[in-house]
Amino acid sequence: NLVLTQPRSVSGSPGKTVTISCVGSGGNIVTKFVQWYQHRPGSAPTTIIYKDSERPAGVPDRFSASIDSSSNSASLSISGLVTDDEADYYCQSYDLDNQGVFGGGTKLTVL
Amino acid sequence: QVQVVESGPGLVKASETLSLTCTVSGAQLNRQYWTWIRQTAGKGLEWIGRIFSTGTAEHNPSLRSRVTMSVDISENQFSLQLSSISAADTGVYFCGRESRESNSFFSGVALWGAGTTVSVSS
Numbered sequence: 432n433l434v435l436t437q438p439r440s441v442s443g444s445p446g447k448t449v450t451i452s453c454v455g456s457g458g459n460i461v462t463k464f465v466q467w468y469q470h471r472p473g474s475a476p477t478t479i480i481y482k483d484s485e486r487p488a489g490v491p492d493r494f495s496a497s498i499d500s501s502s503n504s505a506s507l508s509i510s511g512l513v514t515d516d517e518a519d520y521y522c523q524s525y526d527l528d529n530q531g532v533f534g535g536g537t538k539l540t541v542l
Numbered sequence: 543q544v545q546v547v548e549s550g551p552g553l554v555k556a557s558e559t560l561s562l563t564c565t566v567s568g569a570q571l572n573r574q575y576w577t578w579i580r581q582t583a584g585k586g587l588e589w590i591g592r593i594f595s596t597g598t599a600e601h602n603p604s605l606r607s608r609v610t611m612s613v614d615i616s617e618n619q620f621s622l623q624l625s626s627i628s629a630a631d632t633g634v635y636f637c638g639r640e641s642r643e644s645n646s647f648f649s650g651v652a653l654w655g656a657g658t659t660v661s662v663s664s
Contacts, residue, residue, distance in 0.1 A: 432603075455580075466650030468587070475636065475654040476587065482649045521587050525648055530602060531577070531589030531640075 433458030433526040435534035440539040442484065442513045451537045453505040453522030464524040465505040467496055470519045470536070479520075480507060514541045544568040546576075548637050556664050560624040564637030564655060571595045571613055575640040576620045578611070578652060582633035590604035592640050593620055632662045 436454045438521045443449040453465065467480035480496040483505070505522055510530055522534040550562035564576065579592040591601035593611040601609040610623040624631060639653040 464647055464649045468651070470581075470587070475656045476651075477654065478650060478652060481641070481652070482643070487652075517592075519586075523587075523650060528600075529648055530600065531579075531592070531648075533579075533587045533589060535585035 432496040432530075433460075433524065433532045435460075435522050435524060435532055437520075437522060437534040437537045439535070440540065442542055443509075443513050444542050445514065446462070447512050448508060448510040449539065451507045451509075451520050451522075451539070453534050455503045455505075458526055459495070460503050460505060460524060461500045462527070463529075465496070466523045467494075467505075467507045468521045468523060470521060471517075472519075476521070506529060509539070512541050517541050519542060544639070544653055546637050546639065546653060546655040548635060548655045550635075550658055550660070552659060553661050553663055554627050554664050555625075556628055557615055558627055560622075560627050560631065560660060562622045562635055562637070562658065562660075564620050564622075566618045566620075566639075569619065569639075571615055571618055575648070576613070577638050577640040578622045578635065579638065579651065580631075580633050580635045581606065581657075585633075590622065590624075627662050629662050629664070632660060634659050 434456045464482045468476040470476040484496045493510045519536045521536045547631045554560045572595045577592040593599040599611040608625045613620045634657040637655045638651040641649045641652045
């Protein structure tokens with residue numbers, strides 16, 4: 432079964448760029464769409480990327496994502512960091528049976 | 543504006559069954575996929591399962607034997623029941639709408655509820 436592995440935490444300074452990886456194992460990450468969600472404690476998660484690299488309306492283009500088939504991984508980049516970006520970020524995809532799978536989540540700290 | 547709102551008891555006794563309801567406003571349940579996701583204490587998000595408006599459901603294999611999902615078209619609601627509750631099930635439960643593309647690929651949760659907190663008492 433597909434397992435998605437993310438770093439537990441990343442950090443960056445205001446104005447800089449951070450990248451969060453999501454490595455797939457037990458399955459091919461390019462087979463299904465990958466999504467990214469931002470989750471602040473106490474609030475509902477919000478979708479920031481869907482269908483691998485699409486941004487919903489209202490999500491700034493500081494957020495971008497891509498898939499690397501060679502490493503079976505997805506990545507989320509956030510440029511021009513602001514303190515409001517501090518949150519937990521989750522990648523999500525599906526296994527071959529279309530069961531949803533989440534990565535373990537990455538805590539972003541903006542120093 | 544489409545909204546989903548979770549409701550249910552905040553406290554459930556261990557070994558009993560948790561019942562949660564998600565009420566949809568601003569849209570019909572028909573021809574849509576509706577999902578349950580949770581964040582248990584100290585852990586990340588976990589996909590519980592989804593149900594189509596016809597009642598066809600799919601569940602996380604790790605929870606499958608304890609999960610029952612249903613839809614009530616007349617009330618525009620869908621529900622989750624999780625049996626044999628334990629402390630490990632304590633957390634926040636979210637309902638939402640899951641998107642499916644024309645090529646039949648799912649593309650994530652497009653609409654999230656605010657979540658409802660569930661605690662398990664011994």
